[in-house]
Amino acid sequence: MPQATETESRKLLGRLREALADGGAGQERLDRITKLIADSMCTEVCSIYLFRDNDTLELCATEGLRPESVHQTRMRLGEGLVGRVAATSRAINSANAPQEPGFRFMPETGEEVYSSFLGVPVQRLGQRMGVLVVQSKEARSFSDDEVYALEVVAMVLAEMAELGAIMGEADSMTPLHQRAQIFRGGVGQEGTAEGHVFLHDPRVVITNPIGDDPEAELKRLRAAIKTLRGNLDSLLADAGKIEGDHVQVLETYRMFANSKGWLRRMEEDIARGLSAEAAVEKEQSDAQARMRTVPDAYLRDRLHDLDDLSNRLLRILTGQGRDTGAERPADAVLVARNIGPGELLEYGRTLKAVVLEEGSVGSHAAVIARAWAIPLIVNATGITTEALNGDAVLVDGDQGVVHLRPDDTVTSAFRDKLAMQAKAQERYASIRDLPATSECGQRIVLYMNAGLMADLPSLKGSGAEGVGLFRTELQFLIRSKVPRRGELASLYGRVMDAAGGRRVAFRTLDIGSDKVLAYMKPTEEPNPALGWRAIRVGLDKKGVMRMQLQALIRGAAGRPLTIMFPFVAQFDEFRQARAMLLSEMERERKLGHVLPERVDVGAMLETPSLAFAPRQFFEMADFISIGGNDLKQFFFAADRENERVRRRYDTLNVSFLSFLEQIVDRCAETGTPLSFCGEDAGRPIEAICFAAMGLRALSMRPASIGPVKHLIRQTNLTDLRAVIEAAKRDGSQSVRPAVMEFLGAKG
Structure with a gap:
């Protein structure tokens, strides 16, 4: 059977971009995507499973399985081969899927006649979105090139999903970063606030995951690497002004920045059809996947260094991230993975609230938030991945809840609560000078x-x-x-x-x-x-x-x-x-x-x-x-x-x-x-x-x-x-x- 060569994988990415650029509702786009992947991979089946909630996957599009099973077939995280791919963030490549441990037979899909199975995770920097699967009747293992091609396509789908290019607003699945989201965390400081998101370290959004001209993308990558190395050399030239531990971090960064293996893998990704930014992010995602499985703390730290270095390189390539000149809204709610006391103090008391993905109730940020009497939520897992600058946000520091992009009903109830609190403060002001x-x-x-x-x-x-x-x-x-x-x-x-x-x-x-x-x-x-x-x-x-x-x-x-x-x-x-x-x-x-x-x-x-x-x-x-x-x-x-x-x-x-x-x-x-x-x-x-x-x-x-x-x-x-x-x-x-x-x- 024909295999997906490097040339064919780039051709597949080009066809994928054309399919995404065509008009039509979100479901129509998904159907076109599964058909072109099945055709390009020379398989009878291609299916896309997406998360409906943190624990449930739903079959959202398929070419080859029974159409009536779309939006009807669901499984829990870890259930069946698809659930295993989602849970482990690792590909499963099997020539005899029914004999695999944990295989779940779903009669409503008609998949019993397909022996071979290749499933890869659809994810972006640790955020799980779903699973992409191809199947065929012939009992065979897919080649390394085919596995790689499907992984690249899954990555591009994740990028497109974040940009809302796969699912239309009229669909039951609102595009990511447009949905109302609720995050629960720990109460670092009580209080309530309404405002708009201001990201301490904005995510880099990749708008061009597919590269048209590999030579041009290679030049962009090499120029960015050169800039990155120059920046690190300049910082190390001032090493006398830097604390010892910081010097070690920079030395590690420089070692990674000069790694021939790191650069070679990104160049290979570009040759297979990715843009420079997407190539960097693919290697970053791979490093993050390895990070989750490495038991040694020292090695995890080194992989974290590589993750941070990738972020630096992405900011050079895209011009996004810190110091982009984004205007802070008057009602800013600061959202960050974590933040030190000096950085928080630089923002001043004008912040309406602070929401941290990490942090603790006894952290420096919590001490300052209490001093400023502004709400603080800590351990709001996933919010830095989901939030964008300017998003409407409601912070309930009393309950440890953050409403991101809330609907009108939630906003109305929240404002009623704020009004009641304002009236109470008026009563308190009247007894201020009384014992x-x-x-x-x-x-x-x-x-x-x-x-x-x-x-x-x-x-x-x-x-x-x-x-x-x-x-x-x-x-x-x-x-x-x-x-x-x-x-x-x-x-x-x-x-x-x-x-x-x-x-x-x-x-x-x-x-x-x-x-x-x-x-x-x-x-x-x-x-x-x-x-x-x-x-x-x-x-x-x-x-x-x-x-x-x-x-x-x-x-x-x-x-x-x-x-x-x-x-x-x-x-x-x-x-x-x-x-x-x-x-x-x-x-x-x-x-x-x-x-x-x-x-x-x-x-x-x-x-x-x-x-x-x-x-x-x-x-x-x-x-x-x-x-x-x-x-x-x-x-x-x-x-x-x-x-x-x-x-x-x-x-x-x-x-x-x-x-x-x-x-x-x-x-x-x-x-x-x-x-x-x-x-x-x-x-x-x-x-x-x-x-x-x-x-x-x-x-x-x-x-x-x-x-x-x-x-x-x-x-x-x-x-x-x-x-x-x-x-x-x-x-x-x-x-x-x-x-x-x-x-x-x-x-």
Whole structure:
């Protein structure tokens, strides 16, 4: 039987482009495509299966199988040979398909008379779209050239599908990038927003996957490779200005850019009919497929380097991607795979929301989003592949849901929700200057969390009585080297100026875990959240800790100073850190510098162990702040960045509230001021329960002050405490149902 030679494969691509260029509905195009592929491959059957959802494939067009089975035959991912191709992203080439493991006989298609089977995935850079299949009655294996030809055609189909060239809008299948999509992820910061997509690193869209002139395409590829190599050489020429790890990355890139094998494979792809861009992307897709199967972490990193280098080459060839001059919309919702703190800060507070395909609830981006009080969704898998600049988008940070290109019904309901929230904010503004005093006369102090100078204007507008947590690590995270002492002292002074005499609790450097400094050698730890972080780093790296303490003392310039140490797990850690501060105070006095009028030294209680510290700790600490985010994850042994477990455990769990009650009692014994700081402090239901359990100070994001104050002022905390105690006696796992019933009865 004739085989698809290189010349024939290029001829097939040309015929494919002509078929796609012809008019007609989407189904008509699909039918023409299957016929011309079957003719060109000299097979009786060609079929296209496309995903209807993440787990279901549907026969959407066929030449050779029964026409009535189109749009009727469906299978699950991994089911049958077609499902196996989709699940593994690998071709299956069999001379006797019915004898293959997992073969599924589908009588409605009439395929039982066909022995040979060749199926290849239709995908683009990891995004699975479907499976392309050819079959024939003759029992034979398809040649390497035939397999290659079908893979190239499948790749071109994927490109065309993204551009909407296969399926018409009138069809039941709306073109990709025109469909309404819903993405679910983790809540990095609550809130809601409506806007338009602005991609941090826009995808490269290939509009010409088929090359007319192989020689011209080869020249374009070689010119782009030359430019790429020149760019890398220029960067390496400035190696003295670059950190060591970055130099290694660039050296790896240069090694790949000079790889003869990489260039040869792309040149062969062009010779077979692809454009330069499509040839680069085909090799990139192959590398990504290999990446998913390589167990060795080092090799996966090297394949990731090749993936990134391919993106650079595609941007040179197409002029797309970063720095393309795309205008940022006024209501921009930033969409990115991931983003560092410095890059996010460059966008400023004008962003409506941030959606990340990766990231975590404890990431740098999450810290900044909370400081800016803008919604943040993390782990929204697949959104960077699907979203395009300018797409309409609705972000529900309360539920962790992103509506991309929503229909009118969803948009209308979402806008109703936004209107209700706006009315609520008007109510909160009316009580801004009133104290958070409950119906039973108990006064609760509400502080705000901050980490940037830009946060301080929110102090007055939110009605907060001070800053319960100022995160000092942001100034370290956004720099490429350690900040100078003078810079920090000036910043801390400006923070205190902006606070206008209100209390500001400066938390010393809290790095480690997911917060790694660019200029700090990373350490591989099996569980970073339980590893070398926060106060542990400070006590081991005393030079950095002393420098920061000196900056805080000088920044106070004679005013009262409040410092707290993070992640203290035992009394001796606090004692050492406090002694270091007192030593720096004495040093500053000898140098003739002005000392703070008063220094309050506290600790963040984020580990259960500290709740059981000796009485002397509670006597020595001037105040204690419960770090609820970490304390809860360690109490329940549930990683707060793991969506599968973090939502299993309720903050209003009886055991957790009883534990908080023990901490309240221990602090009451020694008269140690106690506050609660964290996400839960800003949730009104949780906040009133904390207040009812005896916590008299709460620290939260500025936007939460109003809602929390509003509910406190309407609640009798004595009555609420009785409800909580009754639920505890009843053996309830959580007091939430009883509390909600109590509030509902009050209207």
